[in-house]
Amino acid sequence: MSVRSAFVRFAALSTLSAVSVCQAADAAPKKVTYEDDVKPIFRQYCLNCHQQSDKKGGLALDTFGSVVEGGGSGEVVYDDGDAESSRLWQLVNHDDTPVMPPKQDKLPADKLAIIRAWIEGGILENSGSKAKVKKSNALAFVAPTGGKPDGPVAMPETLPLETPVVTSRAAAVTAIAASPWAPLVAVAGQNQIVMYHSDTAELLGILPFPEGVAQELRFSGDGSYLIAGGGEHSVLGVVAIYDVKTGERVATVGDELDIVFGADANDTLSRVAMGGPQKMLRIFDVSSGEKLFDIKKHTDWIYTVAYSPDGVLLASGDRSGGLIVWEAETGRQYLDLAGHKGGINSLAWRDDSNVLASASDDGSVKLWDMVSGKAIKSINAHGGGVTAVRFDHQARLATAGRDNRAKLWDASGKELKSLNHAGEDMLEVAITHDGKRLIYGDWAGSVFNTPVDTPDAMVRLAANPEPAAKRVEAVKTTLVSIQEKLTPAKAKLDQANAAVTAAQKTLTELDQKVAALKQQAAENDAAAKTAEQQGATFDQQLPALTTSVRDLQDEVTALRVALKTDPSKMVAVAESEEKLAAKLTDMAKQRRNRVALIDAIKTHRQTAAARQAEADKLLATRGELQKKLEQAQSLAQAARKAHDEIAAVASKIQSKMDRLLAEIK
Structure with missing residues (x-):
């Protein structure tokens, strides 16, 4: 089964459903x-x-x-x-x-x-005609989940910063592209492609394009590579592929005798398609550079070429309004889309590969359904002609036109924003990965970076950056300014850290006092318990001691009675009286000890309660001290963040300056 047949069959099965209605x-x-x-x-x-x-x-x-x-x-x-x-x-x-x-x-x-x-109702001829099944809405869009890399998205890391060509003014902007997943935008200049951070407008690097001027820029599906097609009119045309992180040119394909206007690579970066003034759609194998197809169908200059995100189809548009969709694998024609009355300047695919957008000199943008081959929507976008069109991940459209405007449209073709900053034709447009910014350039070489929700916050990007030597001076000035901010930030951080240390010391001292008081209370409580145990032991022994004393008293009494009749009992009486006296003395001593234990228990209990009360009183203030510590820590954290952010910016600027200086040498 051919790619075309398989594609049509799959799309038809996924978009059509049988309907049975009985009335x-x-x-x-x-x-x-x-x-x-x-x-x-x-x-x-x-x-x-x-x-x-x-x-x-x-x-x-x-x-x-x-x-x-x-x-x-x-x-x-x-x-x-x-x-x-x-x-x-x-x-x-x-x-x-x-x-x-x-x-x-x-x-x-x-x-x-x-x-x-x-x-x-199905274009019925007469009252006896029957309507056919109504098809589903091709504008319905469900964003695919594929495409985004699993790991970190690609951003420039070691791109060169030297300007290959310095000009007195920028030329007309010929190509702009935004990474599908990162805050990164590429702008074509003379013999160079300039890479900017789309959120901060920071210059991230400059890719040399010595063959001339890039006429088409597209990022790979995962954003890791940049495809650039261009060259020099009537001299040379090539397509170059760059590694976004390193700036390395990993492939150069083609050796045309004239400039390349339209260029793109398929989803696996195994093939490159290009077209230009020679009216030939050429497809190359990237690894070998071998030409796979040389398709002569267009009758005029090919302005734009675009692979579908899934790599199944390839679309090309020409200066006379010719718009053709091809089977990417075989090079066979899949659809010939007629309807535009002017040249096709730009093509863009919706993320699901089911809809193709075409921008034309006739002022319209048309949305084409790849299942039926019909134009499902035609938008009167820009008077004088539409020069560029791009989809975002929400199926919204960004367009540029010769009415000096860039516009944003919702998925149904309703205009959301119209942006105008100059009196020149707007030639190129891109929409950032998050859909929050439009990047667009005009005939005078101006490039505008505009937040969709706050257009007044627009900033300009230079298509022809100043020489590295001049940018070094600007970077030095910026570095000095940043370093001047670093000193007070460091002082504020030191002050905040000192406050944290003081608050922590106060809290630690309080905790130590509380611990000591609790230890004293525990010791007194233990002493009271020991005294109670001793008192309990005496109380257990007291009945036996009392009985012993009573027995001795009875013995002494009996001996004294016997002494009256028997003088020989004198010694026995004396001995018994001595035993009784010793027992009474011991008993009295123990009773005094018992009284002392009662006093000791009371004292220990009072002392323990006092120490615990003092500890509780201190603990009542701990929450406030803890709060002060946390506040100090929060201020210190904020001061650390502010300091580190400034330090990071300074380090980054220093690194950038070092790189610039190294490239100048």
Whole structure:
């Protein structure tokens, strides 16, 4: 199966769905038909110029068959119910040129409503005709998830900064491209391609293009490579591929006898297509430089060439309005898209590869459905001609034109922004990876970098930067200015760090005091418990001691009674009385110890409570001290960030100056 057949089959399966509708005959709405409704309108407004005996533009509208057949530029209505893609509707509704009827206002609204209803109803011939299945809206867009690299997106790292050619003024801007995933924009200049950071407008590097002037710039799908096609008129034409990070030219393809206007590489960077004044579409193998196809179909200069993001198709447009889509793999023609009345200046693919946008000298931008091969939308974009068109990841369109403007359109073709900064034709446009900025350049060589939401914040980019030596002086001045900011930033950082140290010291001292007080409270609490245990031991021993004393007292009493009748008991009485006296003395001592323990327990408990209360009081102030510490740390962090940002800028500027100085030497 050919690439074309496979592509069509896949697209058809993914965009069409079967519809089955059953309605009672008496409930069906009135059919709008050619014979009953549309032909009377044509008779009143159109048949003087478009009938069998006088087919202006090869189009006759006086029979149903001739309407379906179309005119010299192809079919004007389709049976799919899509009015927006109908050439007839685009002209009578004044969405495209030449407007119909010519040099007159649009048809009355009720007449236009009938024509639209007829198209949307399936262009029925008469009341007995049946409408075909209505197709899905080709403008519906779901952004693909592929394309963006898994790791960091490519940005210049070691690009040269020396200006290959210094001119007194910039030439007309011939090419601009924005990286699909990074804040990076490339601007074509004389013998050079200038790379800028799109958010900051910083010059990131200059790629030499010694062959002449780049006429087309495109980034690879992942943003890692820049494809540049150009050269010198009537002398040389090439396509060069550069590594975005290093600036290394990794491939040079072609050796044309005239300049290359249109150039692009496929999704794998294995093939390069180019076209120019020689009217030949040429496709090369990148690795070997071998010419794979030499296609002679265009009858005029090829202005623009673009591969679809999925690499399946290749489109090319020429100075006479020729627009052809090819099978990328085989080089066979896939579609011949007729409809533009002027040269095709620029082509852009929607991310899903299903829609191609073409910008023409006839003032329109047309959106082409790659399944049906029809123009699904025609936008009257710029009076005098559209010079450039680009899609963003939201399917919005950026355009430039000879009305001195760059514009932004939503996915349905509604104008969102119109930007004008000069009185010259706007020749090129790009939209940044995040859709937040338009980069556009004019005939006078001015390049404008404009935030979409805040156009007044526009800054200019130089297509021909000043010589490196002159830029060194500017960089030195900037470096001195930045370094002057670094000293107070360092002082503020030191002050903030000192405040953090002081706050941390206060908090640490408080924590140490609290810990000491809690330790003292714990020690007193332990001493109280020990005293309580000692008292409990005495209280357990007291009954036995009391009994012992009582027994001795009874013994002494008995001996004293016996002594009255037996004098020999004198010694025994004395001994017993001594034992009783010793026991009483010991008992008295222990009772005094018990009283002392009670006092000690009370003292320990009071001391423990006092130390704990003091610790609690200190802890109550800790939250405020912690808050002060955190505030100091926050201020220090902000001061560190400010200091480091300034230091980083200074380091970056210093590095840039060193590189410039090295290149000058």
